Amino acid sequence: MEKPNKLCVAISGANGFVGKNLRRLLHKKGIDLVSITRRNLHNYKFETKILSPNLSKNIPISKLNKCHAFIHLIGTGKQNTTTDYEYVNVGLTKNAVAICKKAKIKKFIFISGLGVSKNTTSAYFISKYKAEQLIINSKLNYTILRASYIIGKNDPLSISLTRQIKHGTIIIPGSGTYHLQPISVNDVAEVIYRALISKKFLNKVIDLVGPQTVTFEKYVKIFKNKKSAKIKKIKLENAYYDALHNLKSVFGIEDLNILVGDFIGNHEKLKKLSKMKFQTYLEVLQARGLS
Numbered sequence: 001m002e003k004p005n006k007l008c009v010a011i012s013g014a015n016g017f018v019g020k021n022l023r024r025l026l027h028k029k030g031i032d033l034v035s036i037t038r039r040n041l042h043n044y045k046f047e048t049k050i051l052s053p054n055l056s057k058n059i060p061i062s063k064l065n066k067c068h069a070f071i072h073l074i075g076t077g078k079q080n081t082t083t084d085y086e087y088v089n090v091g092l093t094k095n096a097v098a099i100c101k102k103a104k105i106k107k108f109i110f111i112s113g114l115g116v117s118k119n120t121t122s123a124y125f126i127s128k129y130k131a132e133q134l135i136i137n138s139k140l141n142y143t144i145l146r147a148s149y150i151i152g153k154n155d156p157l158s159i160s161l162t163r164q165i166k167h168g169t170i171i172i173p174g175s176g177t178y179h180l181q182p183i184s185v186n187d188v189a190e191v192i193y194r195a196l197i198s199k200k201f202l203n204k205v206i207d208l209v210g211p212q213t214v215t216f217e218k219y220v221k222i223f224k225n226k227k228s229a230k231i232k233k234i235k236l237e238n239a240y241y242d243a244l245h246n247l248k249s250v251f252g253i254e255d256l257n258i259l260v261g262d263f264i265g266n267h268e269k270l271k272k273l274s275k276m277k278f279q280t281y282l283e284v285l286q287a288r289g290l291s
Contacts, residue, residue, distance in 0.1 A: 008032040008066045009196065010105065012055060012096055013073030015041045017155055018111065018188060022071070023047070025189040031196075034064055055095035061103045069107035069196055072096045077113075077124055078252050085127035093131040097138045108140040109195055114148045114181070114207060115263035122261075124254040132205070143201040145191065145208040148265060151284050152185030158288075161220065164250060165229040171250050172231060173239035176217030178262040182281040183210035194274050201273060207265025211278045216259060222285060236260065 009026060013019050014035030023033060023044065033047040036055065043049045052059050055074070064070075074096075076088040093110070100108055116128045135142045149157050164170045188208060195201035214222075220231060239256055242249045251259070271278065279287075 006032065007068055007196065008034065010034040010036065010064055010067045010070045010103075011073060012036045012071070012092075013075070014049075015039055016073055017152075018150060018185060019073050021152065021185045022073075022189045022192055025186070025193060029193060032066070034067055055092050055099060057095075057098070059099060061099070064099065064103035064105065067103065067105050069109060070096060070100045070105045071109045071192060073111055075111065075128070077254050077258070079123075085123055086130075089124075089127035090130045090134070093134055097134055097140065100140055101138075106141050107196070108135055108138070108142045109192060110135055110142065110144050111208070112144050112146045112205075113258070114146045114209060114265050115258065115261050116146055122254060122257045124257065141202055143195040143203075144205040145188075145195070146205065146265065147188070147208040148181040148183055148210065148263070150185050150188050150208075151182045151281060153288060155185065157182075158223070160250065161223050165224060165227050168229050170220055170224060170229055170231050171239070172217055172220060172233045173251060173256055174233070174236035174260055176220070176233060177215050178260045179213045179215055179264055180219055180281075181209040181213045181263075181265055181267070182219070182284070183208060184279040184281075184284045187276065187278050190276060191270070191274050194276070198273075204273075206270055206273065207267070209265035209267050209270065210281060211267050211271070212280050212282075213264055214281060219281070222282070 009031055011019055014023060015037040023035060026033060027044040035047055036050045036052055038053045041049055048063050050059060050063060072093060074092050079085050112128045112132055116125045118129060120126055120129060132144050161170060239251055243251050243253045243256060
C-alpha cells in the first residue's frame, strides 16, 4: 500500500483519545492534517487546526479544500441535561457530512460502536445507527468502523479501573462473564491509515475488534494485577438502579448496556482487509506495565 503524494486528511475530535494517537501516526506517515477540535491543541509541523465546538457551517471551508478524506471521531456514550446522543452522535455527523460536500471531500471514515444494528433498543446504539445511515446515504465514499473497547495509554476503561483501584474497590456488574474484544489504539490508528490508502475498505462496515476475547472479570483481574483493591460483584439490577439515581455512579446506563451486551466482532475480516498483525490485549497491558 502506498499513499498518494501530499495526502491531506481532516480529523474531527482531533484532541480526543483516538484523535491524538491517530494524528501522531499520520504525521509520521507524512500526511498533512487539518485537525478540528473544541479546545486548543499543540499542532504538528504540517497540521492546520480549526477550533469549532459543533462542526458548524461557520467552519472555514477554505482550510479543508485540499483534504482527500474526513475522519469523524466525535461521539459520546453519555448524555445529560446539556448534551444528548441525538445532538452529538447524529447531529454532528450530519454537520460533518455537510462540510465534506461543501469542501468537496469525497471519503468519510467514521468510528461507530460494536453492537450497532437496526434492531437495537439502546438509545446510544440507535443514535450510532442513525449516524451510519446518514453516511451510507450521503453518496460519499465511506468506511464505517464498529469499535469494541479501544485500549492504550489513558483510554477511558483504564482510567475508570485505575480510579476504582485508588478508591479500593473495583465494581463488576452482574456475573462478569460477558466478553470484551479490546483493540489497541495503535492498531486502530493503523487501520484508519490503511482505510485511507486502500480501496479494499471502500463502502464497507467493518468490526474494529482485537484478536482475542476476554471476560470482563478476567480483564479486571489482569488489570488489577497485585494491587490491593478488592473486586466486588453487584447485582445487575442494582448497577442499573445506581446508574439511574447516582450522578457519581461508576457506570452509566449505556456503559452497562454495552458492557453486558456481550458483543463479539469479526476480527478475521478486519485482519484479511488490513493485512496487519494485531496486538493482543495482554501485550497492550504488559507494554503499559499493567499486568
